[in-house]
Amino acid sequence: MIAPVIILGFLGLLFGVGLYIASRVFRVSVDTRIERVERALPGSNCGACGLAGCHGLAKAIVHGSAEVTACIPGGERVAHLVADIMGVEAKVVEKKVAILRCQGREVADRFIYEGILTCQAASLVHGGPKECRFGCIGFGDCARACPFDALHMVNGFPEVDEGRCVSCGKCVAACPKGLFELVTLSKLVHVRCVSTDAGKAVRKVCRVGCIACRRCEAVCEFDAVRIENNLAVFDYEKCTSCGMCVKECPTGTIMDYRQSRKDLGLWPVKAVTGD
Amino acid sequence: MRSYILLFISIALVNNFILAKFLGLCPFIGVSKRRKQAVGMGLAVIFVMTMASAASWAVYRFLLAPTGHNIFYVLLGDGRPVSDFDFTFLNTIVFILVIAVLVQLVEMFLMKVIPPLYESLGIYLPLITTNCAVLGVALLNIKDFGAVHGLAESFAKTVLQGFGGGVGFLIVIFLMSGIRERLDQMEVPPALRGAPMAFICAGLMALAFMGFAGMGQ
Numbered sequence: 001m002i003a004p005v006i007i008l009g010f011l012g013l014l015f016g017v018g019l020y021i022a023s024r025v026f027r028v029s030v031d032t033r034i035e036r037v038e039r040a041l042p043g044s045n046c047g048a049c050g051l052a053g054c055h056g057l058a059k060a061i062v063h064g065s066a067e068v069t070a071c072i073p074g075g076e077r078v079a080h081l082v083a084d085i086m087g088v089e090a091k092v093v094e095k096k097v098a099i100l101r102c103q104g105r106e107v108a109d110r111f112i113y114e115g116i117l118t119c120q121a122a123s124l125v126h127g128g129p130k131e132c133r134f135g136c137i138g139f140g141d142c143a144r145a146c147p148f149d150a151l152h153m154v155n156g157f158p159e160v161d162e163g164r165c166v167s168c169g170k171c172v173a174a175c176p177k178g179l180f181e182l183v184t185l186s187k188l189v190h191v192r193c194v195s196t197d198a199g200k201a202v203r204k205v206c207r208v209g210c211i212a213c214r215r216c217e218a219v220c221e222f223d224a225v226r227i228e229n230n231l232a233v234f235d236y237e238k239c240t241s242c243g244m245c246v247k248e249c250p251t252g253t254i255m256d257y258r259q260s261r262k263d264l265g266l267w268p269v270k271a272v273t274g275d
Numbered sequence: 276m277r278s279y280i281l282l283f284i285s286i287a288l289v290n291n292f293i294l295a296k297f298l299g300l301c302p303f304i305g306v307s308k309r310r311k312q313a314v315g316m317g318l319a320v321i322f323v324m325t326m327a328s329a330a331s332w333a334v335y336r337f338l339l340a341p342t343g344h345n346i347f348y349v350l351l352g353d354g355r356p357v358s359d360f361d362f363t364f365l366n367t368i369v370f371i372l373v374i375a376v377l378v379q380l381v382e383m384f385l386m387k388v389i390p391p392l393y394e395s396l397g398i399y400l401p402l403i404t405t406n407c408a409v410l411g412v413a414l415l416n417i418k419d420f421g422a423v424h425g426l427a428e429s430f431a432k433t434v435l436q437g438f439g440g441g442v443g444f445l446i447v448i449f450l451m452s453g454i455r456e457r458l459d460q461m462e463v464p465p466a467l468r469g470a471p472m473a474f475i476c477a478g479l480m481a482l483a484f485m486g487f488a489g490m491g492q
Contacts (some may be wrong), residue, residue, distance in 0.1 A: 003347070004365055007338055011369060015376040022380050026387040124466060 017021070033062045033085055041071055041161045046147050048168035062145040073148065073166035095269070096167035096182045098151075098160050101144040103192040103255070104135040104206045105157045123176035131205035134195040136179060145174035162257075163264045188241040188258045189234070196229040210253045216245035267274065281434060284490075286436050287443035292408040294447055294477075294484040299408030303448055304473055313452035317445030319385075321438065323377055323403050324412050328437025330373045331413040332430055335421060339363050344426070363417075370413040378404045388441045412440045446463065447484075 038058035045053040049070045051060055060066035061082060068086055069079040075095055083090035086236055099224035113129035115121050119141040122128045128137040138156040145151075150164035158171075162185075172180040179194060191210060195202050199211030212230040225245055232245075232254065246256040261267035276310045289396060292298045299320075306316040337346050341361035345352075382400050385393040393400070416433045423429035454476050463472050 003362060007362060007365060008369070008372070011334070011372060012340075015372065019379055022383050028386050028390075117463040197438060 009138055015237050019042075031062050034058050036085050037061050037082055040074075040078055040085060042074050042078065044073065044147050046073055046166075046168040046170060048166075072138065073168045077165065093094075095185045097162045097165045097185055097266075098167060098169075098171050098180045099182060099183050099190050100136070100158055100160055101179045101190075101192055101194045102134070102136045102177075103208050103253075104130070104132055105155070105208075107132045107135055107206050119232075120174075128177075132195060132202075132209065134177060134193075134196075134197070135209075141174045141176070142171040142180065145170040162261060162266055183236065185261070185266055187236050187239060187244055188255050188261065188267065189239065189243055189254060191232045191234060191253060192255050193253045194231065196231050197264065198230055202230075208253055211251055213250060215248045215250065216254060217242050219248040279432070282432060282435055283439040283442075286439035287446065288484070289487040289490050290330055291443040291447060291484055291487075292411065292440050293444060294481040294486075296408075296411065297481075298411040299406050299444060300477075302402060302406055302469065303444075303451065304477070305402070307448050307451040307455055307473070310449065310452045310456060313448045314445070317441070317448050319392075319400060320403060320406070320408070320444045321383060321441030323374070323381055323406075323435060324409055324437040324441035324444070326377050326381075326437075327370075327374050328411050328416055329412055329430070332371045332416060332420075332433040334369055334373060335363075335366065336426070336429070339365055339369065340421060366417060367410075368416065370410055374409050375404050386411060396402050408440065408444060412437050447480070449482065452475065454480075 004015045009243075015172075017267060034055075035058075038055055041054040041058060043054050046051065049057045049060075049066065049072065051057045051066070057066060057070060061068060061070065068082045068088060068090055071078050071082070074082075076090075079090040107130045110126075110131050111129055113122055115125060117139050119128070119137040119139045122137050122139055127133045129248060130137055138153070138158075140153040140156075140158065142158050143153050147170060148164050148166055149167065150161045150166070152159055152161065167182045169182060172178075172182065177194070183190065193202075193208070193210040195206070195209050197209075199213065202209040202211050210230070210232050212227050212232070214227050216225045217227055218230050221242070221244065222238045224240070224242055226233050226235065226236045241256075241258075243256050243258070246254050258267065260263040287290075293300065293303050302316055302320070307313050334434045336342065337344055339345075339362040341348075341357045342398070343349075343357065343358075345357070345360045347362075348357055352360070378401065380404075382393070385400065416436055419436065420432045423432065451473075453475055458472055458476070462473060467475070
């Protein structure tokens with residue numbers, strides 16, 4: 001009874017002292033700024049910066065391999081905090097939000113899917129149970145992936161809460177159909193369809209899909225819309241968000257976010273000062 | 276001499292820890308994505324396995340086993356039978372302790388001396404602590420050579436077995452990382468991309484290594 005206690009106690013003591021001595025011998029001085037930068041970062045370890053968590057980014061910033069503005073979810077506020085610690089000036093960061101490139105809420109099912117209820121699994125079975133091969137499957141992989149509670153399933157269809165979205169890109173990675181895209185907040189008009197099927201085929205399964213009628217292309221004064229592969233595609237460099245195509249679109253595929261962003265107080269985008 | 280060479284080949288190839296005994300699969304899959312990392316991990320495992328073999332052998336021989344060298348027997352033994360000093364039931368827990376301490380030591384050492392290797396090993400270095408291959412080799416040593424009478428012979432064989440096990444680990448993880456680097460260039464069906472394909476390759480490699488079965492011991 002007493003022997004194991006003595007043996008383990010003795011070994012524990014021996015190893016403890018040994019490790020203490022070793023930690024003294026092999027001491028490495030760590031830059032204290034790493035810890036301070038890490039504390040300024042949001043700490044959600046979302047990985048939007050492309051590094052392994054907030055600690056990784058803090059290290060990269062201090063070692064100079066990442067910009068002080070590299071934290072996308074943290075945005076302006078964190079960029080300034082980090083810039084203060086690092087003693088440099090933060091450059092302007094333009095806020096982005098995730099846009100869902102589908103609004104096919106009422107697309108019917110092709111077959112009854114009885115597998116695992118995730119979009120990832122469902123999409124492996126003939127591209128998912130929905131009639132539209134391109135559109136939202138609606139099992140909410142994106143909502144589960146969102147670490148900021150900015151994506152909710154409303155009646156089986158995801159809705160982006162733009163007030164909460166910090167454009168970390170988790171939903172972009174989670175959606176097996178690739179329906180999410182990160183677009184700057186100042187762009188207000190978006191095509192909400194990715195179907196490259198011919199107009200007739202789209203019309204058959206979805207009331208709000210792009211039928212490639214080319215009316216947006218004709219009405220755009222800035223040459224910012226093009227029909228490519230039966231789908232309206234925006235050139236955001238040229239688009240001024242004037243909204244002419246929104247009025248012209250017969251299916252309502254092109255959507256204007258102006259009013260909803262006004263309501264949320266996200267638009268007009270406030271001027272960001274660099275210092 | 277012949278028995279030592281046979282022992283080395285046997286533990287490195289025939290009874291390979293990963294592909295024949297299926298121990299240490301976590302780092303095998305986790306760190307075999309890049310060749311450089313794989314070699315780093317393999318070298319770390321060789322080092323830890325060799326050290327752990329030596330340390331666990333010493334602890335076993337002088338503290339736990341009921342032999343004439345047991346410290347407790349030597350100090351308190353007078354007249355009592357040696358079998359009273361059998362603490363081998365503590366083997367597992369003591370070996371875990373020894374290995375954990377060793378890994379801590381290696382980690383500190385690498386952080387100070389070879390920071391790039393420390394960075395690239397990342398989370399996998401602490402994971403050697405829970406690498407069952409290391410505990411496996413310590414327990415296997417006791418089973419195989421714990422009862423060998425000569426202290427020198429027992430120690431030499433133990434350390435050789437630990438070293439050979441590490442070398443076997445390095446060989447296999449290096450081969451695997453080469454395969455996986457090639458796999459990255461290939462067009463793998465989406466359902467099999469990543470870990471599933473790696474598992475299939477590991478299975479095929481295990482089949483190939485089964486070809487050594489029956490050679491030596």
